[in-house]
Amino acid sequence: MPAESTRSAVKICFTPFRVVSLPTMKKFDTKEINELIHSRRSVFPKDYTSEKVDDAIVRQMLENANWAPTHKLTEPWRFVVFTGEGLTKLAMFQSDCYKQVTQAKGTFDEKKYEGLKSKPRESSHIIAVGMKRDEKKSLPEWEELGAVFCAIENMYLTATAYGVGCYLSTGGITNFEEAKSFFGLGSDDKLLGFIHIGMPKELQITGKRKLIEEKVKWINA
Numbered sequence: 001m002p003a004e005s006t007r008s009a010v011k012i013c014f015t016p017f018r019v020v021s022l023p024t025m026k027k028f029d030t031k032e033i034n035e036l037i038h039s040r041r042s043v044f045p046k047d048y049t050s051e052k053v054d055d056a057i058v059r060q061m062l063e064n065a066n067w068a069p070t071h072k073l074t075e076p077w078r079f080v081v082f083t084g085e086g087l088t089k090l091a092m093f094q095s096d097c098y099k100q101v102t103q104a105k106g107t108f109d110e111k112k113y114e115g116l117k118s119k120p121r122e123s124s125h126i127i128a129v130g131m132k133r134d135e136k137k138s139l140p141e142w143e144e145l146g147a148v149f150c151a152i153e154n155m156y157l158t159a160t161a162y163g164v165g166c167y168l169s170t171g172g173i174t175n176f177e178e179a180k181s182f183f184g185l186g187s188d189d190k191l192l193g194f195i196h197i198g199m200p201k202e203l204q205i206t207g208k209r210k211l212i213e214e215k216v217k218w219i220n221a
């Protein structure tokens with residue numbers, strides 16, 4: 001049976017292993033799940049209130065991330081969660097790192113620097129997302145990256161289900177080699193971005209997509 005945490009009003013479901021009886025479809029409310037997937041939106045820090053998101057919800061996001069598909073069970077996703085004063089640590093690190101790297105290259109931009117220093121405090125939590133390369137390199141890198149992005153989608157959907165806002169940022173210091181070690185990543189690993197999390201203000205966001213029919217070909221004969 002999955003263990004449930006009762007430390008918070010939000011009950012979290014942790015499962016180190018899980019036996020599933022197939023077909024599972026009957027157990028789920030497919031209408032609700034379709035609606036969850038379609039109504040997942042990126043919610044940006046300007047649209048967060050100052051309310052802190054319950055840590056238990058963030059833990060559930062991480063737990064659900066851990067159940068993403070993974071070829072050869074390499075489980076390449078790695079996360080560092082920043083909240084409270086941790087957000088100040090992230091702000092100081094990312095702004096200093098940005099300054100050091102860009103000043104050396106002559107591409108320093110004061111506005112970007114100030115943003116990196118102040119923005120983290122607009123979120124309740126920020127999760128740095130990394131891909132840890134399996135030591136044997138038994139899979140091509142793109143497969144490992146794919147698994148981590150599946151984990152990210154699990155987090156996005158979990159946040160939506162709990163009425164929490166989040167978005168993935170791949171800007172700032174994401175592509176800086178010099179930033180990796182701060183997040184426990186080595187030279188073969190990748191820093192993939194930052195999931196910003198906050199309680200959303202009351203607002204309406206319009207999602208839009210081109211029709212799926214434009215992107216699919218069926219071959220049935």
Ligand SMILES: Cc1cc2nc3c(=O)[nH]c(=O)nc-3n(C[C@H](O)[C@H](O)[C@H](O)COP(=O)(O)O)c2cc1C
Binds near residue numbers: 042043167168169207
């Ligand atoms: C791989 C990836 C990288 C992204 N990077 C950024 C980013 O750096 N900045 C940003 O504002 N949004 C970023 N986003 C969020 C997109 O802006 C957002 O998904 C898109 O606008 C569609 O909106 P929706 O998520 O509400 O459907 C990223 C999304 C993905 C999947």
